[in-house]
Amino acid sequence: MIILLSLMMSHGLVCLLLAMHKYNKQVKSFPKRDKSLTRALSFSGWSLITLTIIISINYFGVGNGLVWFFAILTLCASFICLMFSFTADVTAGLVFFLPVNILKLGLNKYSALIYLLIYLTTCLTLWLM
Amino acid sequence: MKSGFRQSMAWLHTWVGLLVSWLLYFIFLTGTLGYFDSEIDQWMSPETPVFQVDGRQVIPVASKFLLENAQKSDRWRIYLPVTRSSSYLWISYQKNKGKRHSATLNPYTGEKLVKRSTAGGQTLYKMHYRLRYLPRKIAYYIVGICTMFMLLALVTGVVVHKKIFKDFFTFRRGKKPSSWLDGHNALSVMSLPFHFMITLSGLLMLLYTLMPLVINAHYGFEKDARTQFFNDYFPRGEASEPTGVSAEMLSLEILYDKAQQLVGKDNIISFSITAVNDVNAQAKFNLIHKKPSDSEASIVLNAITGELISKNLQEKGSKSFYHILLALHEGLFANTSLRWLYFLSGILGTGMIASGMILWTVKRRNKAKKNGGGNLGYRMTEGINVASIIGLPIAIGAYFLANRLLPLDIAERAAWEINCLFIVWGLMTIHGILRAIFKSADNAWVEQLNLAAAVFLLIPLISTITAPKNLFTSLVETNWVFISIEIISLLVAFSCLFLARYLAKLFRFELVNDLGTKPTVVPREHN
Structure with missing residues (x-):
């Protein structure tokens, strides 16, 4: 569960990071002036982070869940900040690799939502099990 | 402002x-x-084994020890080796609020464990x-x-x-x-x-x-x-006093089982019995913290009848x-x-x-730099910065080394470990400040980082030579506490070494740059 939460948080944070012009201009492959993509990334990022809080609280309880949420936020944010300052393109690849290179969807608003879909499906499956 | x-x-x-x-x-x-x-x-008491056992298994050992050694005491306290903070069976007993005796025991055999005196x-x-x-x-x-x-x-x-x-x-x-x-x-x-x-x-x-x-x-x-305020607001809840009328208590095993039925298995970390073998005898069981709101959770049983007296779970x-x-x-x-x-x-x-x-x-x-190295306040700040940021970790490293190097029979050994920390930190402060005032804090950064690398490199080395447990035996025994502490020491040592080399290069580059672009300003290193 901790690994799942960390992955969700990391992807959520990278989505949020790429939704900001200040950062996405440092990524070579990022299309310029694509508002629908940045909006989708922002939506995907905030949704994944919200989902992380909900799952943490649901799984660990309110007290432990909030502590875990903030602890994972600290860990993932520090890691992504450090990684982005060294290799912006590789950090963006954390979100873009699957839709662009594997699923061949290209960089558009649908590829930005792919992780949200994956994690929602995973969480629903785990919940139903 | x-x-x-x-x-x-x-x-x-x-x-x-x-x-x-x-x-x-x-x-x-x-x-x-x-x-x-x-x-x-645990790392600072390398000769003592660490145990993690089921609390119930330990009760007969504790019971035997108390019957043999503390029959006449009126207060017993038992810490079970069930969490990271209690790695041994620890028992204390006291008579008429007199001197409290304690013993650290092997939870399987009841054999007394002798730890080195350490501040830990x-x-x-x-x-x-x-x-x-x-x-x-x-x-x-x-x-x-x-x-x-x-x-x-x-x-x-x-x-x-x-x-x-x-x-x-x-x-x-x-x-x-x-x-x-x-x-x-x-x-x-x-x-x-x-x-x-x-x-x-x-x-x-x-x-x-x-x-x-x-x-x-x-x-x-x-x-x-x-x-009075603390007694009222944070009552200890173990105030049952002996009346002088003796009565036979339930065995510790029965009391522990009754408590477990009420709070669930593997939830008890310690318990104390007050007014032992008296009609007023009570057993208070403290629970393990599993969530933030669990603090001070406990239950109190009548040690004669086993009835629940109070339950304070939240x-x-x-x-x-x-x-x-x-x-x-x-x-x-x-x-x-x-x-x-x-x-x-x-x-x-x-x-x-x-x-x-x-x-x-x-x-x-x-x-x-333009003012030949800054005023006294700036230099002092630079010096104290070095002494704090690098000097304190060096002092902590020295504290760990003192644990391995100080003779085991020295008087007030634990206090001397701490004294070593502060003596080393004092020396680092003097070094940092003097360097910053009379020459340059840049040198102090590099020198103290090199020293930090040496100290943290020495920790696993000295530990290998002087202690029964070391990195290699710990790897074989998969003792993660020892492995983690010694590997972190090595990581800190190599990070300090890398940083020292990086800073030395940077400061040299700055010096050359300063001399090249502003020949009128004489750097402090050449004063």
């Missing part, structure tokens, strides 16, 4: 931060290490609020004032940081003052919830010292007013809030992985303070 609101806040943030930063750095670093106090305790991780952890060599009250006041300043620095920091969300991931490498500012911001913002929680809860824990008038308003100014109202903050501050409920994340947040906090200290000097460095 500056005119605009944000500028005033920036001014306040800078000076409030700098004034107490050295002590805050000490508090944060020792407090962060405190998250692994029990593990450090507990003392290191306690230093973050008790400091050292100072009366308790004065230490609390100093730490309390520093915590208030820290809270002020946090609030002003958030006010000053205009684009807190936009700059969340900003870290511009290689642009000197900006890099330090970005680093300081990143370290602060990444674990901001932790910083607020730790500061606010730390302040609340010192509430009774910092705001004594609240107690005095209700309990008066008499000498025992405070004691505090209510303000007391519950106090205990939740206490548990959050100390991470009492945290398992190993969460404890590591607490540790990471603590390290980020320590880094935040250190980067703030360095940022102050970096911003003034160019001006100071």
Whole structure:
């Protein structure tokens, strides 16, 4: 569960990071002036982070869940900040690799939502099990 | 003070931060290490084996020991080796409120374990609020004032940081003052919830010292007013006194089983029996912290009949809030992985303070260079920065080395371990300040980093030579406590070495650059 939460948080944070012009201009492959993509990334990022809080609280309880949420936020944010300052393109690849290179969807608003879909499906499956 | 609101806040943030930063750095670093106090305790007592057993298995051993040694005592206390903080069976007994005797036992055999006298991780952890060599009250006041300043620095920091969300991931490498500012911001913002929680809860824990008038308003100014308040507000719940009428108690096994039926399996960490073998005998079982609200959870049984007397599984109202903050501050409920994340947040906090200290000097460095090295205040700040940021870790390394090198039979050995820490830190402070005043703090950074590398490299080496457990035997036995501490020592050593080489190169480059572009300014190194 901790690994799942960390992955969700990391992807959520990278989505949020790429939704900001200040950062996405440092990524070579990022299309310029694509508002629908940045909006989708922002939506995907905030949704994944919200989902992380909900799952943490649901799984660990309110007290432990909030502590875990903030602890994972600290860990993932520090890691992504450090990684982005060294290799912006590789950090963006954390979100873009699957839709662009594997699923061949290209960089558009649908590829930005792919992780949200994956994690929602995973969480629903785990919940139903 | 500056005119605009944000500028005033920036001014306040800078000076409030700098004034107490050295002590805050000490508090944060020792407090962060405190998250692994029990593990450090284990490392510092290498001859004693560590146990993790089922609490129920230990009860017959404890029972046998108490019947043989403490039959006439009226208070028994038993700590079970079921969590990271209690690795042995620990028993204490006392007669008529007299001297308390205690024994550390092998939970399987009941054999007494002899530990070396060491200050351990507990003392290191306690230093973050008790400091050292100072009366308790004065230490609390100093730490309390520093915590208030820290809270002020946090609030002003958030006010000053205009684009807190936009700059969340900003870290511009290689642009000197900006890099330090970005680093300081990143370290602060990444674990901001932790910083607020730790500061606010730390302040609340010192509430009774910092705001004594609240107690005095209700309990008066008499000498025992405070004691009376604590007795009323935090009753110990083990006040059953012997009546003198003897009665046969249920066996410890039966009492433990009854308690387990009420609170569930594997939930009891310790228990105490008061008024032993008396009609008034009571058994109080304390529960393991599993979530923040579990603090002080306990049940009390009648030790003669086994009936439940009271059940206190969750505090209510303000007391519950106090205990939740206490548990959050100390991470009492945290398992190993969460404890590591607490540790990471603590390290980020320590880094935040250190980067703030360095940022102050970096911003003034160019001006100071033009003035032949800066005024005395600047140089002193640089010197104390070196002594704190690098000198304190060296001193902590020396503390670990002292544990392995001091003779086992020396009088007050534990106190001498701590003395070693402060002697080394004192020397590092003198070195840092003298270097900064008479030559350049740049040299002090490189020299102390090299020394830190040497000290942390020596820890696993000396441990291998002097202790029965070392990195290699620990790897074979998969003793993760020893492996982690010694590997972290090596990592710290290599990081310091890398940093020393990097800084030496950087300072040499700066020197050449300065000589090339501004030949009129004679660098201090050549004075």
